Amino acid sequence: MLVGLAGFLEMTDSAAAPRLSSWSVVLMFCMLLGPVWASACPSQCLCTSDLLSCTALDLDQVPVVLPVFTVTLDLNHNRIMQLEEESFEGLPRLEMLRLAHNQLTKIQPGAFRNSSGPLLRHLDLSSNQLMVLEQHYFQDLPGLQELLLFNNRIVRVETGALDALRNLHKVYLSHNLLTNFPFFSIQKHSHPNLSMLDLSSNRLPKLPLKDISNLPQLVKEGLYLHNNSLVCDCSMYSLFRFWEKQDFASVRFFRQEHVCLVYGIQRGVQFFLYSRFFDKCNLMGMKEQKGNVSVTAGEPLLLHCITSLSRTSTTFFWLAPNSEYVVPPGNNGSLKMFPNGSLEIVAAREEDSGIYLCMAQDQDHNETREVKVTVLRHEGEAHEHFNTGFTTLLGCVVSLLLVLMYLYLTPCRCPKHRPPTTVTLSRGKEARPGSAQSSILTPTPPLTTEGPGRKVSTNKHVVFLEPIREQQNGRLRAGPGLLLGVEPQQRAGETDSYVSVFSDTPILLP
Missing domain, CATH: 3.80.10.10 (Ribonuclease Inhibitor)
Structure with a gap:
């Protein structure tokens, strides 16, 4: 059969043989290979x-x-x-x-x-x-x-x-x-x-x-x-x-x-x-499969060391939250450990809360598992948190009421009525009551408006102004906070002007 296949290939390669189509070659090859498969x-x-x-x-x-x-x-x-x-x-x-x-x-x-x-x-x-x-x-x-x-x-x-x-x-x-x-x-x-x-x-x-x-x-x-x-x-x-x-x-x-x-x-x-x-089964085992478990104080809790290593040649130990190493059979009685890697908290206490770390090790591999344990003081601890928060809120409300009562209900001790103080400005003119004595804050720079053809001064920024206390030699003597870096100026022959710092509109004084 192989000799016939070789002869067929020689025939197709010879120049004298007629050219066969590709489909004819495939068909002939399958016919020759058929007996081999059969x-x-x-x-x-x-x-x-x-x-x-x-x-x-x-x-x-x-x-x-x-x-x-x-x-x-x-x-x-x-x-x-x-x-x-x-x-x-x-x-x-x-x-x-x-x-x-x-x-x-x-x-x-x-x-x-x-x-x-x-x-x-x-x-x-x-x-x-x-x-x-x-x-x-x-x-x-x-x-x-x-x-x-x-x-x-x-x-x-x-x-x-x-x-x-x-x-x-x-x-x-x-x-x-x-x-x-x-x-x-x-x-x-x-x-x-x-x-x-x-x-x-x-x-x-x-x-x-x-x-x-x-x-x-x-x-x-x-x-x-x-x-x-x-x-x-x-x-x-x-x-x-x-x-x-x-x-x-x-x-x-x-x-x-x-x-x-x-x-x-x-x-x-x-x-x-x-x-x-x-009905009498304790289904804590369902929680032990998770990384976070909780237990009521005084009750036992069993933690499993979940690992993929073979248990036939694996050694285990636990690290408690207080950095205490625990190996079988356990410590002084509060923690018990079994050869299969499980750790039992005999009677849970509040100080037993924290992260428990289990280490499993064989000849070639080692694995660790963390379990977070939360010890609850009693069954209604969640309600206790709510009551504590409510008490804190109530205390804040009472404190706010006391502050408001102090501000608005305290009797006001008003001073006796005094006649208005007249202040003589330069050139012997008196300042009328109001304006400067009652002005404290100014949101905008005061404007000084002068007579026709006169310039307006814009470099006087009053920040804090106290009442004028006295006169000296016919000039104003300001208190400690009259002006910051600015001194009052007045030109000769100008009409005296007085400005209220609570208004953007100048008030002309005669």
């Missing part, structure tokens, strides 16, 4: 473009010979019981692998070796008979984004089963037989893109509240736990109530499917609809 396509399978479909063919193993150009491989609805080593060897372009509805019970080490590990992004293993997710199953698939494992018989997920899947976005583990799950293995630095973890319809009896609280926020928002065999307790109830207030989709869309088991009741209780079973 020979690689397994019997009874459908090979089209980059899709290889071998569904419902009663296969008991993965075909040995597979087209190298396969991007999507569909092996659904067969009888494949296990994946052997290098079952998908020679598929460098494989991106989607579907193995749903088979009888898989085991995946041998290296099953995905020599395949397109970094490119494979979708793996469907749903509706099989897998019982344990072992650590080596997916270690050759670092680019995997979606992992479908629902409707199996999985009873256990090993701690490191998902560690190699750093690009993982969604994991579907619903409808299995799980009684626990290694939540502590899901960390922000190990799974930064994980946004959905479906563990619904399993047999989880109790939730590790501390480990779930340490999950990355993106994982918590996409964590589905409905239809499990949860035992009704306050910690479980407070967790889901907190998620309800945060409007997580897992609660919003499956509100009625959240059930728990109460002692003496055979059927599960829909605790979102029947909350009377939790």
